[in-house]
Every structure is written in structure tokens, then in C-alpha cells.
Amino acid sequence: MMRGGLKPSKAATAETQQIADQVKCQLEEKENRQFPVFEAVECRTQVVAGTNHFIKVHVGGDEYVHLRVFQSLPHENKPLTLADYQTNKTKDDELEYF
Structure with missing residues (x-):
């Protein structure tokens, strides 16, 4: 994978949830607002x-959010x-660069 490119989607892992x-x-x-449910899925x-x-x-x-988290x-x-x-994402929304 070239540097800077977005890797393909994969199922979330325990590390992703952390x-x-x-x-x-x-x-x-x-x-x-509070999010009582907060489950990383992808x-x-x-x-x-x-x-x-x-x-x-x-x-x-039916509500999802997409996060971009920076790890130095x-x-x-x-x-x-x-x-x-x-915000206002659905289960079927593609996880793309933003």
C-alpha cells in the first residue's frame, strides 16, 4: 500500500473499539449528547x-457516525x-475519506 492511500475497509477489531x-x-x-451505544463496526x-x-x-x-481519529x-x-x-450516517454508508 502506498503511503497516503486509504486501505480497504475491514471489520472492526478489539483494537478498533479501544x-x-x-x-x-x-x-x-x-x-x-451522550452515546449509550458506541460500537465500532468497520x-x-x-x-x-x-x-x-x-x-x-x-x-x-439505525444511526451511525463516521470518525477520523489521528494517531501520532x-x-x-x-x-x-x-x-x-x-453524523447522520447509516449502516450502508461507505466509509470514505473526509
Whole structure:
């Protein structure tokens, strides 16, 4: 995979869920609401100067959100950051770059 390209979608793993969980409070603060359901279901990654994790998260009912979480390089020792997100998504919406 060339650097900068978005890898194909794959099912979320326990590691994906941990990444989503670490930025959940950032999303709740930005959206000014709580998400009692927060289940990562799909993910893609992009290698940049660190890694962008694109994660589709089920937040209850038929509602999904797409997260872009930035993970800095290990030697930088920085926390995960919710770089961007999209709301009003469905189960069938493609997880694309945003």
C-alpha cells in the first residue's frame, strides 16, 4: 500500500473499539449528547505522518457516525485525537475519506 492511500475497509477489531472508546468523550462534547451505544463496526486506515483511523460506529437504532481519529507517531507520545467526524450516517454508508 502506498503511503497516503486509504486501505480497504475491514471489520472492526478489539483494537478498533479501544481507539473509538478513547475519543468517545471528545465526540460527546462536540455533539453535546451522550452515546449509550458506541460500537465500532468497520474501519479503514491511512498512513500519513502517523495514522488516520476511519471508523464507522453504531450509536443506536439505525444511526451511525463516521470518525477520523489521528494517531501520532509512537515517539511523539501524544493522545489520540478526534480529527473529524460525520453524523447522520447509516449502516450502508461507505466509509470514505473526509
